[in-house]
Amino acid sequence: MPVPSEADDPIDEAFAAYLRSCDEGSVGSREEFLAQFPEMAEELKSLMDAADAIHRFTGASVPDSGEVAQAAAAADTVDVMVAGPDDSGDDPAATLPEAHRPKGDPGPTLPYTLGDYELLEVIGRGGMGVVYRATQRMLNRTVAVKMIRGGMLACENDVRRFYTEAQAAARLHHPGIVPVYQFGHEAGHHFFSMALIEGTDLQRKINDGELPIEDAARYVRDVARALEHAHQNDLLHRDMKPANILIDQKDRVHITDFGLAKNLSTDSSVTGSGAAVGTPNYMAPEQAGGHSDRATRQSDVYSLGAILFACVTGRPPLVGDSVVETLMQVVHEPPPAMRSFRSNVPTDLETIVAKCLEKEPRKRYQSARDLAEDLDAFMEGRPILARPRGRLLKMWHWVAGVPLVGALIGRKIVRTSPGHRRFQAAMLLLLALSPFLFVIGAMLWSHHIEAMPQSVTLAGGLDQGTYNRVSQALADRLEQSAGVATRVVASGGSLDNRQRLIAREVQLAPMQASAISGDELCVIAPLFYEAAHLLVRAPELLEHQDSFGLQFLAGQRIAVGPIGSGSRRAADMILDSLKLPADATPREVIPWDRLQSTDAPDVALICVGRGSELVSQLLRRDWRLVAIPQGITISMQHPTLRTITIDPTDYPTAGIPEGGLATVGTTAFLVTRRDAPSALVQTTLELLYQSPRLFVDLIPRERAAEWQGLDLHHAARGYFESLDIESR
Template identity: 40%
Template sequence: MPCRFGDYVLEKVLGRGGMGVVYLATQSNLSRQVAVKMIRSGALASDDEVIRFYAEARSAGSLMHPSIITIYHCGEHEGHHFFSMDYVPGTDLAKKLSEGPMNVREAVRYVRDVARAIDYAHSQGVVHRDLKPANVLITQDDEVVLTDFGLAKRIGADEGLTATGAALGTPSYMSPEQAAGKSEEQGASTDVYAMGAILYALLVGKPPFQAETVLQTMMQVMNRPAPSVRLSRPDVHPDLDTIVMKCLEKTPSRRYATARELADDLERFYQGSPISARPPSMWRQAKYWLSNVPIIAALSGSRNVEPTRSQRMTQNIVLFLLFAGLVTWLVGPRMLEVVHDNTLPRRVTIASGSPGGMYFQFAGQISAEIERETGLHPNVIPTNGSLDNLKQLQDGKVHLAIMQESAVRSDQVAVVAPLFYEAVHILVRKELGIRRIEDIASRRVMLGSKASGTRQAAIRLISHFDMDVDELSTIDGDWFQEDLRRQAEVVVVVVKVGQQGVRDMLHAEGFEMLPISNAATLALEEPMFRPYEIPMKDYGLDGAGSVQTLATTALLVVRRDAPSRLVSESLQAIYHQSPAGASISGLIPLELAVNWQGLPYHEAARRFYQQYER
């Protein structure tokens, strides 16, 4: 080369595949550069090769899309079958992939554009069936162009080119139905799978399945669950991992129904919007993984394909657990539970609140009662508020905690007892003349520190008045910090009625109480609230009547797995009247706690209240 081939001058080889060879050529009569593809075996090509070759030309030639190669001419010269097409100077995704994993946004953009082009091909009745990085050309303008429709087929027809049971495609990017030779199942979802494999490869640097041999790779494609992108590249966003995993589902019906749906989800991710796909359930992921554990595969009749080291270890663990389970069943499964439930910590620790605050004082009273009842010496520690208490409880740093009901939002914790009501006090400067909660939107508002239950309750309340907390001019800090309080025009306080600090604000600092006129309605909409009236005489304002508001509840909380004895001993202590007559003042009566509905009680607490009720 260069050498003449009919109307073309072949200049150099651009690439070779299993069936064809592509040359860079100049078309003499039009003086333009094109790519010329011929059957690799030339004049010795079989009839099947010739038929497939022209089928590729027809498939690509019927498509007119800027991201799909354009076919110009198809024919035969001196026994060599050929067709000419666009010459796309640039590179391809395979060459880019050889440089290692790709930038996330770049990879998403490339596959999104491929999906759009493939969606067009599907709309014209053409399925590619051999999508892989080498068949995605990248122009000098960084745009994608699809090529090599050699395995394409018409939707709804096989054109006699693929015998049932024949696996055609590139193993690492082949769908499970292709690997199994199920030509009747190969449709739009086949290309969706391949695009998922391409996106996986661009993000990780290698395809999802790549074994030592072609057969091993195909067996993995058919039977092994696709690995998560985040296992190899933790910085990839979970949404993008979800998109890839949906494409790589073994069952075609679980993938994106169309290439357009895939393109749209990639566009949403690219734009930072929520995607439509949802990750597979933990149950399905576990089922796929466990089905390749040798002993489970043997028992279930599943095909076992190259179990991983962790799956082999799981098999050993399963065998050990079966033996241990048998032994445990023989000696009695209740033994360990009984030991745990009846064991008290060596030193009970109670998370309270700010030093000198109401929670701190109340925790001290509970500590004294527990010590009197059990002989233990509980340790009360100060904290930053309800959310801090929740975290310390979840982390196992404390055994008991006092927190507002608004903060009890984890399945890891359970309630021991409701302690006392905390009324929502909305205090506003008198001179502002504020009469509605909606009017605080333009004021400097003090909602409490970020870790406090007061702030959580205030946010819940404000949300019902079409106000966004992020848009308010807020002052971060606790309401009893006088220096910060002086800067505020509105202060939200969620405390037990009668606190001295609130009294000072009403008498000496020019604040007045703002009522919540629709408290009963709000209580129906928000289960953590209940209607409440604050008697103003409790703040030394005799004759001022009462203010309608809402109240939440301060709760004594433990971890859900806390020993039952710790819970029952705590309940005995806080509800017990000592011979000296000392008791915890202001506690919600036991009679009311027994009938309290909707609290996530610890099982030992539930038994305690049921026993008292009987």
């Protein structure tokens, strides 16, 4: 606490007198006491209310008059036990003028004989004790003697805590822990003697200026090793802070002040459930929340992380304007980044500190030894075990600090930064503008998805098939006229094209009518008719051809297209309608260019566009076209098939009768996804019907009305409807 100014002296003296009276039980009521100081009654009442708030926050009952002094003492547990050239310059109690020191604790007149000890000078004062440089006459050595403040007026709890500190330290034997020599009661004074550490303490080093990072890591590593010794002996410190770490003239650390220690083996301590004990800035969240009885080894590890933070940055991780606010921050607020106070902090060291300062004990280092080993690794340039928090987690912790977000998730926000307030203001503004932004976004998104893509991929079909030829011709026009980069990929036919469209591998694909299904696909335009070409090459089969049926095919091997192709799908429907099952009439997949081989079947059923070059080549050899007269029956069983006639002009040298050859066929459509950009569909239609005709068998756009019942893309429907209006 700061040294009081002259203007504040009367209030300080009055409040100190009030605390002493409460401690001694000599005060009547608060109102009677305030009546003695009418000119400063309001200021004194504010200080008393603050003391009440501390008790309420820590879970204790609202204090009676005698309890307030005890609460005030617990708020500051600093006990300085070092001797050096400036022994009193940084200790608040030691710097007070004699007139401002507690009147109930003047202390003995020095030099003073206390049993075997000669008290020579005061070297430190704290919330509970006074430390003297003394000479132990019998052993002729200089020691430090700590006496309880208040002397014979000390309350029972202070005495118990005083002896807890002495007994706890006396059972530990480690070079990093100040050893206790003797404790007892002499001439009404409770005291214990311990080694005198010539040097300073870590808090003073922090106050003197920025510590080198290597020194900060070394100090805390050595403290962690000493603390591990205490933990191995079932002793928790529970009040680790820089002022309780002494540094001797050889730059070695020594832990002191075990006044709040807890013996894990006996589950005993000087505090009970519901008390927040320790120093708020360095207290673990479980202690700050009023559960000091739940403190574990990880609670001391948290304090070590806070100490390392202070060594590197010059300040504790969480600092509030009051004790209560600091405790609230420790419980609820994440610590700030060390680099926000010192830019050159190594990432590994920041990661180590962050692991120590986790709110949940299970996420911290599980022992002080683990922390020491990670600090060793950091100092030696080896990989550390701690892992940094992910960016998403860091971002979430920051966003959770926004008051509005904190209220929604039930997190208590103690203090908000300007950045959090600006972010919240932006959130509220965005919320107010969200309807307008939604409309604008929807418009922009609609424009984006409806715009012409920069590149287009089209599916083709089987090698030498009509699908490949049509897709390539359309791709050439898109590239030349619309300036769109295009690519045609070969496929296994209609069913393969369907899967590629659904998987978004292609944007446009020719497809047989029977393959168009599902909610994701729709039609752009009809392309051409595909006729079922039944070809036979064995003369004996032609001689036995039944003009009223195709029963002569029973038992014959029939070449059909591969599974997944439109040709195969049409062939299966036709043969099934003719009651020629696959087990009685084997269906074989063979490349069409191998139909001339001697081991190929003598019958082939190919569903392609009329005038096909493939069929023309076969007809120039030994193959002949055969009619499929049952077209009406077949089309009734399979609505995607229809009766069709192969004209003599389709194959001039094939000897087709003047009236044509009856067969069945289907329609090939250009298909896309339902969410395809309107600009792509519109441009494709314009180029598809652009002169000269894209291919000979293209169904004219004037006849597209025949397929208006199909599920057309909305842009295609608009295109054809506009043509219908123009024709009227």
